[in-house]
Amino acid sequence: MVRRATALCSLRKDASPMADTRFFITTPIYYVNFKPHIGTSYTTILTDVMSRVMRLRGRQALLVTGSDEHSQNIADLAAEAGMTPRAYTDTIIPKFTDCWELIQIQDYRFERTSDAKHRETVQAFWQRIFDRGDVYKGEYAGWYHTSNNEFLDEDAVPENPEADPRLKYLTEESYFFKLSAYQDWLLEFHQANPEYVVPGFRRNEMLNRIKEGLRDICISRTSTDWGIPLPWDEAHVFYVWVDALLTYLTGSGFDIAAFNATRDGEGRSSEVRDVLWETTREDLKSQPEGNHWPADLHVMAKDIPWFHAVIWPAMWASFGGPPPKKMLVHGYWRFDGEKMSKSLGNVVDPYDAAKIVGVDGLRYFLMREVPAGRDGNFNYEALISRYNYDLANDLGNLVHRTLSLLHQSFEGRLPEAEKVRDEADERIAAARQEAIDTVLPAYEALRFSEALQEIWSLVSLANKYVDEKKPWELKKRPERAGEIATMYYQLINAIRTVVLLAYPVIPGAANRFWQLLGLEGNLEEQRVDALSQTVEAGHVLRRSEVVFQRVDAKVLAQAKGDGGKDGAQAKGGKRQGGKGKRGEQGRGEQGRGEQGRGEQGRGEQGRGEQGKKAKKKAPAPLPEGMIAIDDFGKVDLRLAEIRAAEKVEKADKLLALKVFDGERERSIVAGIAAWYSPEALIGKRVAIVANLAPVKLRGVLSEGMVLAAEDGQGRLSVLSPDREVDVGSKVR
Secondary structure, X not given: OEEEOOOOOOOOOOOOOXXXXXXXXXXXXXXXXXXXXXXXXXXXXXXXXXXXXXXXXXXXXXXXXXXXXXXXXXXXXXXXXXXXHHHHXXXXXXXXXXXXXXXXXXXXXXXXXXXXHHHHHHHHHHHHHHHHOOEEEEEEEEEEEOOOOEEOOHHHOOOOHHHXXXXXXXXXEEEEEOHHHHHHHHHHHHHHOOOOEEOHHHHHHHHHHHHOOOOOEEOEEOOOOOOOEEOOEEEEEEOXXXXXXXXXXXXXOOOHHHHHOOEOOOOOEOOOOOOHHHOOHHHOOOOOOOOOOOOOEEEEEOOOHHHHHHHXXXXXXXXXXXXXXXXXXXXOEEEOOEEOOOXXXXXXXXXXXXXXXXXXXXXXXXXXXXXXXXXXXXXXHHHHHHHHHHHHHHHHHHHHHHHHHHHHHHOOXXXXXXXXXXXXXXXXXXXHHHHHHHHHHHHHOOOHHHHHHHHHHHHXXXXXXXXXXXXXXXXXXXXXXXXXXXXXXXXXXXXHHHHHHHOOXXXXXXXXXXXXXXXXXXXXXXXXXXXXXXXXXXXXXXXXXXXXXXXXXXXXXXXXXXXXOOOOOOOOOOOOOOOOOEOOOOXXXXXXXXXXXXXXXXXXXXXXXXOOOOOOOOOOOOOOOOOOHHHHHOOOEEEEEEEEEEEOOOOOOOXXXXXXXXXXXXXXXXXXXXXXXXXXXXXXXXXXEOOOOOEEEOOXXXXXXXXXXXXXXXXXXXXXXXXXXXXXXXXX
């Protein structure tokens, strides 16, 4: 039985029934010169998480992703294969859509820049800008990067560009967009919309470049016919970037012809406000019901914010329509501290990672491990550690022992709880309410890691609650039957809250937990008011099943290429073993399991085009006890501020600290209790190691190390700066 509580939630009010409930989010429009990797998967998972959060909020979320196909690199690869560019890209697109299916991307539109409807969008949009007089013909001479599909600024040209086969010097007739005419408008736009680019330091980078002065940009080429022809001069095709940006509009449902019909004699639409960026979807009365423009959030990696923060809004200013509302710029994922690249053979395949920890394990790791906006470090030790500790040990064990004990004592039927609650009961009820109040706002503020930390704080407290209550002992004392009933009531409802709030990140596992709780329907159907409901006495729960199976050391050895069959891709690019079969994921959740995907199967060596690499001369061995500078560079040392401290139970030497490292709050267990009281540490800034794999010490999660110096008497002194230094500063 599930009922609505009368005063359980203090959730913020959602939009009124008459308000616009649409939400439009996009991934970048991906290059199709390489199959999806962990970086593209991260971006797409992030947008999927946000879409699910918005649907939970009751909003009509539209996720648009797609393929950027009009590059010279694609034309060259197609020619080498004896195919047309479109036929060549037809063979690549399924690798993206299959990967999105694997990683559980829900309800999205996939737009291709080579499709006819996109061609119509691009030509109609740019025709308006041309008619306005913001495009002129000239000649372009400069270096073009065929892999990145962009002309290089003078200061970006390497000393010997002829030595780079990816660079071509081009001199050709081109059309130019008057970007320089919109410099003041862009500065005003960013000043009025300080959260248009997040995180803030990316915004500052863009503003500084705008203030340096803008140059007009080339928008067309004549040296290739692979692209969309300019409607006013079909001897030219659009430069790939000004074409690709409009894919967002193609997928949005925006009707350009209907919007153009609202323009007056001077070309201004009657539907836009005096301040262009204040225009809302409700203002666009000419648009069809399915229109989602303007975009609420563009998501991309840190290599392309310039196009989205500067060129894209300027295009809308010239066109005379509403620009997008916000863009999130996330960092890169590295592998063991090194940049991922095809040449190094260390690009992580999402199929390999999902085979080890399941799709939900991979999604959880990517969302939890690093705050959006910062670089992340991927390695299999961290992946497996995060999976084992957070998912298998903490959440999985909580559900398993709660259901098992409930079936032992009450045959799986939730008993009637006492009205009187003790301190432990009140504590977990308050923690559940705290999660309800804070997690969805954290998601919506793009603080995904923080949202998950808040959820797992409730998970951790629930596990402690079980240990404190000791139901295996309480069931032997009939006079305390009411106390044990209250305990199960609190636990089941805490777990239900965790499952609802974690669903956007781990949808497959969350739905399995939902079923084990004996709840009707699936989580895709739930809306925010479900958080104000509770499971009541008499409700029957299913017997427990293992959802997150622990990963053992042997699997880690295989993942690192230390031996054994079916090892996931190791650093250096080798794969071990033969082809697998779909549907054998074996991590307690649905998925594809072993890859078995043609050329992506298990029998190949290396990365295909990588070929045989020349052997590098081995470095001279270091003296005993010495490390290389590269090894030291892998250690992430930074300044953190201690925000909370408490003693660890039954551990005289340990303190459990909550520290803020400039990006997020983390837990660290430090062996300094003999020299510092908890109160003396609050507010203190200390040096920490921020990229240690998480471990549990006396049952408390530790996500780093506090650095301390030890004197001749064995006394410890934490390392702190001798002057004011910002939290998050790197220690070098």
